[in-house]
Amino acid sequence: MPAERLKLKPPTEGHKIVIAEGGLKVPDDPILPIIEGDGIGPDVTRAARRAISAAVERTSGGRRRIVWYDVPAGEMALFKFGELLPQATFDAIREYVVALKGPLTTPVGGGFRSLNVALRQGLDLYANTRPVYWIPGVPSPMKHPERMDIVIFREATEDVYAGIEWARGSEEAGKLRAFLESEFRVKIPEDAGIGLKPISERKTKRLVRKAIRYAIENHRRSVALVHKGNIMKFTEGAFRDWGYEVARQEFPKDTITLDEVNRSFGGTPPKGKVVMKDVIADNMFQQLLTRTEDYDVLATPNLNGDYLSDSAAAQIGGLGVAPGGNIGEAHAVFEPIHGTAPKYAGMDKVNPTAEILAGVMMLEYLGWRESGEALRNAVKKTIAQKIVTYDLARQMEGAKEVKCSAFADAVIRNL
Numbered sequence: 232m233p234a235e236r237l238k239l240k241p242p243t244e245g246h247k248i249v250i251a252e253g254g255l256k257v258p259d260d261p262i263l264p265i266i267e268g269d270g271i272g273p274d275v276t277r278a279a280r281r282a283i284s285a286a287v288e289r290t291s292g293g294r295r296r297i298v299w300y301d302v303p304a305g306e307m308a309l310f311k312f313g314e315l316l317p318q319a320t321f322d323a324i325r326e327y328v329v330a331l332k333g334p335l336t337t338p339v340g341g342g343f344r345s346l347n348v349a350l351r352q353g354l355d356l357y358a359n360t361r362p363v364y365w366i367p368g369v370p371s372p373m374k375h376p377e378r379m380d381i382v383i384f385r386e387a388t389e390d391v392y393a394g395i396e397w398a399r400g401s402e403e404a405g406k407l408r409a410f411l412e413s414e415f416r417v418k419i420p421e422d423a424g425i426g427l428k429p430i431s432e433r434k435t436k437r438l439v440r441k442a443i444r445y446a447i448e449n450h451r452r453s454v455a456l457v458h459k460g461n462i463m464k465f466t467e468g469a470f471r472d473w474g475y476e477v478a479r480q481e482f483p484k485d486t487i488t489l490d491e492v493n494r495s496f497g498g499t500p501p502k503g504k505v506v507m508k509d510v511i512a513d514n515m516f517q518q519l520l521t522r523t524e525d526y527d528v529l530a531t532p533n534l535n536g537d538y539l540s541d542s543a544a545a546q547i548g549g550l551g552v553a554p555g556g557n558i559g560e561a562h563a564v565f566e567p568i569h570g571t572a573p574k575y576a577g578m579d580k581v582n583p584t585a586e587i588l589a590g591v592m593m594l595e596y597l598g599w600r601e602s603g604e605a606l607r608n609a610v611k612k613t614i615a616q617k618i619v620t621y622d623l624a625r626q627m628e629g630a631k632e633v634k635c636s637a638f639a640d641a642v643i644r645n646l
């Protein structure tokens with residue numbers, strides 16, 4: 232079947248968010264692109280958009296509203312338009328600046344690496360941001376899940392996401408092996424695949440800068456730089472050094488290093504200062520389990536952050552309740568951390584909490600904090616009433632199991 236050429240029609244109502252020098256100018260009726268996504272994506276995004284719209288309308292007394300703009304991507308777009316990420320969809324997100332998305336299938340093998348990676352790299356959404364906090368009542372494997380309240384800033388454009396790899400036996404791997412041996416006397420086994428991970432000063436600094444700014448603006452206590460610099464000195468070790476440098480050079484009044492706190496302040500940070508510290512990645516995993524409350528904002532290179540954010544999410548009840556944001560200098564796309572769970576597609580069954588909380592992050596990013604807070608509180612209230620979807624119901628005593636859409640109805644009632 233020949234693919235139709237995709238032309239999108241933007242909504243006739245609403246206004247664009249404008250990127251201004253001092254930040255975003257958000258109208259009272261912003262047009263926000265939404266990608267429903269694959270598998271369970273349509274179920275969770277439809278539930279979430281109703282809850283988000285209701286929160287905005289109620290908290291603003293009807294003064295504000297979101298004008299959603301459906302844009303296709305994923306399997307449906309591939310089937311109808313021959314492209315997983317149509318150019319028109321990409322252009323719409325670029326034009327309207329802030330978007331919400333559901334999960335998208337990443338085809339295994341083939342030419343397209345990942346739609347999510349393409350979006351992040353194309354719009355330079357370099358900070359993958361994941362707040363991880365516990366909602367009372369959500370079953371957790373921890374004795375004290377309430378101690379977890381962190382925000383992970385994970386670099387999203389380089390390190391392993393730069394995707395520089397050559398297969399075992401390929402011509403490129405052969406050339407590189409020969410070059411490394413003749414120029415640097417470095418021997419790599421003939422049967423090895425080879426990967427390179429660049430970590431640059433500019434990209435590290437802009438990520439850590441964002442993490443520090445967030446910490447200052449949100450009255451957080453510390454920023455921990457998570458690295459593996461004991462082994463990889465010029466990539467991971469440099470990430471740590473550049474991170475401290477940003478704090479020292481750009482935020483000298485607002486930050487202090489942990490060393491200085493211990494040396495000059497007897498271990499108690501002066502009021503109002505964000506403490507800069509660094510933790511080796513493997514240690515970070517045990518620290519998050521054993522001294523959870525000592526951590527607040529984390530800044531990490533790509534791969535460390537990938538492992539850490541899923542592991543941290545598990546501590547507060549799993550992927551069904553964990554949201555994320557992909558944020559650049561101005562553009563931002565918010566999404567749940569979970570995937571498309573294809574076995575539940577179209578069953579109106581799964582938990583839309585992560586997608587709704589991605590909406591909370593989006594509202595906060597728009598500067599509509601009171602709407603975000605109201606929505607988060609309504610989710611908390613609903614779960615406290617034990618009105619939950621199957622995933623939580625199977626672990627909770629006395630729960631009332633509801634469908635995905637009915638959970639959103641309950642959240643809206645609780646607004």
Ligand code: NAP
Pocket residue numbers: 271275333334335336337338347550551566567568569570571572573581582583585622
């Ligand atoms: P997954 O889709 O996250 O699902 C794994 C399991 O997690 C599900 O079977 C289900 O567990 C549970 N789960 C996920 N979302 C849930 C929700 N909203 N409510 C309740 N339970 C939920 O992981 P996957 O099977 O590894 O990945 C499937 C596809 O998604 C792949 O193509 C992958 O590439 C893609 N993916 C996309 C994104 C993204 O778009 N950002 C992220 C991750 C993965 P039970 O079976 O125990 O009920």
